Amino acid sequence: MKFVTAEYAGEVFVGVINEAETKVLPLNHASVKKSGSREFPENLIDCIALGDSLIQKVHNLLDYAAAHEDLFIPVEAVKLMAPIPKPSKNIFCVGKNYAEHAIEMGSKDDIPEHVMVFTKAPTTVIGHKDTVLNHREVTAQLDYEGELAIIIGRTGKGIKKEEALNYIFGYTIVNDITARDLQTRHKQFFIGKSLDTTCPMGPWIVHKSTVGNPNKLHIQTTVNGEVRQNSNTENIIFSVEDIITTLSQGMTLEPGDIIATGTPAGVGKGFKPPRFLQSGDRVEVTIENIGTLSNQIEI
Incomplete structure (x- = not known):
């Protein structure tokens, strides 16, 4: 599972890359479609802090997204930022x-x-x-x-x-x-x-x-x-x-x-x-x- 911080259409988001490294799933955009709410923190540091529950939530979201291809964005259409663009310490x-x-x-x-x-x-x-x-x-x-x-x-x-x-x-x-x-x-x-x-x-x-x-x-x-x-x-x-x-x-x-x-x-x-x-x-x-x-x- 590959986690990214990316920018698309002026919005910065946390996402995951598919196995072929061709598409990105924005976590919160997809979770709103799935459940009506933003289920994930807005930055990767806070996502990481969720621990094992993050991985389970992402797996569940990927299962849902498998039947909703429109939730994915082509990798070439996004700007991949540093996964942690602003580290909290050195x-x-x-x-x-x-x-x-x-x-x-x-x-x-x-x-x-x-x-x-x-x-x-x-x-x-x-x-x-x-x-x-x-x-x-x-x-x-x-x-x-x-x-x-x-x-x-x-x-x-x-x-x-x-x-x-x-x-x-x-x-x-x-x-x-x-x-x-x-x-x-x-x-x-x-x-x-x-x-x-x-x-x-x-x-x-x-x-x-x-x-x-x-x-x-x-x-x-x-x-x-x-x-x-x-x-x-x-x-x-x-x-x-x-x-x-x-x-x-x-x-x-x-x-x-x-x-x-x-x-x-x-x-x-x-x-x-x-x-x-x-x-x-x-x-x-x-x-x-x-x-x-x-x-x-x-x-």
Whole structure:
């Protein structure tokens, strides 16, 4: 089940994509036709907070809509926004979570012993096919980082590793675009990671029930069709469970929280000489069982 935030005819709505990824069902529009009332919250964070009842309600609505094709809208007719366009807090990001990426950014000594976490500001978030600003006035070293992102589905604190997957709603794709020169200059990650439009996300959130093992998914990033990153989440140092457990120690995780799990080797800075993004470049991140996130750098 794929959940989207989309815009059609000037209205923003929460919907689900059909299995063939050709049509969108706006949840509240369909529920009004079915029962005469808007049965769903207006944003995806509040929908996620409904927990298991959301999934049952959506299944019931899809059963009804199967006999009412006019309730669906063609995917090409809508604008797919970031599934969570306005996160309620910063996006959590795990740094150097693939050994080969840690090495390409330095050496074996840079492979972390503990989960390494930084954040990106909510104002970084944009959707599938949105344009990434080139920010040429502040950076000459814009870089890509394709990543699997976790969407938290339940409030939790002090979560045990064996229970961690139960706190996940689903997964999406994030491109953790980074200004490497700002990252170096300021001796920390936040500014270099938080320029506006530098967190493309989407194109949807896939419910965990249809993704399978998050620690065994193929991940690939291309720039203008050239494969730059090609790996599998089985290569991450700290598993999805490790990440959730670590973050929840003394910190409350809430529905709609977004956690990017780290990027594989092959980033622009890792090449010799470096291959940073240029105006007009198209970056696509594909993750098994989720889909493809595509964005172009501002010309």
